Amino acid sequence: MDALVSIVLVTATTAAAVHLLHRSWRSWRLIRHGVRTTGRVVHVREDTDGDGDPTYIPVIAFHTAEGTEREAEPTDGVPNGHLLRPGQEWQIRYHPASPSKIYIDNYDSRVIEVLWGLAGLTLLGVDATILGQTLR
Incomplete structure (x- = not known):
C-alpha cells in the first residue's frame, strides 16, 4: 500500500x-x-442526523442538587420522536460541574455506548495493522 x-x-x-x-x-x-434527578421534557427539537434523516432531541428541564433550574439536551436524538412528549418525566443524570451534559436513563442506550467504544477500539486496531504493513 502506498505510504x-x-x-x-x-x-x-x-x-x-x-x-x-x-x-x-x-x-x-x-x-x-452523574447526579441522578428527575427531569421533564419541555419540548422536542427536530434536527437531522449526518445522513439528513430526521432526528428528535428532547429538551429536559430539571433542578440541580443546589436547586438551580436547568435545561439541557442529551448528546444524541432519536429517529422516532413519538417516545418523547412534552410533560413526560424521565430519570436523568447530569455532570455536577457541567449540568448541560445529561444522560437520560432508559432513553440513551448503554449497549449503544459500549458499541461506540468497541468501534473506536476496532478502528485503532485497523490503524495499527495498516501502520505495521506500511512500515515493512
Whole structure:
C-alpha cells in the first residue's frame, strides 16, 4: 500500500476512533458519576442526523442538587420522536460541574455506548495493522 494513502487512511480512522472512544467515555462517566434527578421534557427539537434523516432531541428541564433550574439536551436524538412528549418525566443524570451534559436513563442506550467504544477500539486496531504493513 502506498505510504501516502496509508498515512491519510490512518489519520482519518484514528480521528474517528478518538471521537467514538470520547463519546463512549463521556456517557459512561455520566452513568457512573452523574447526579441522578428527575427531569421533564419541555419540548422536542427536530434536527437531522449526518445522513439528513430526521432526528428528535428532547429538551429536559430539571433542578440541580443546589436547586438551580436547568435545561439541557442529551448528546444524541432519536429517529422516532413519538417516545418523547412534552410533560413526560424521565430519570436523568447530569455532570455536577457541567449540568448541560445529561444522560437520560432508559432513553440513551448503554449497549449503544459500549458499541461506540468497541468501534473506536476496532478502528485503532485497523490503524495499527495498516501502520505495521506500511512500515515493512
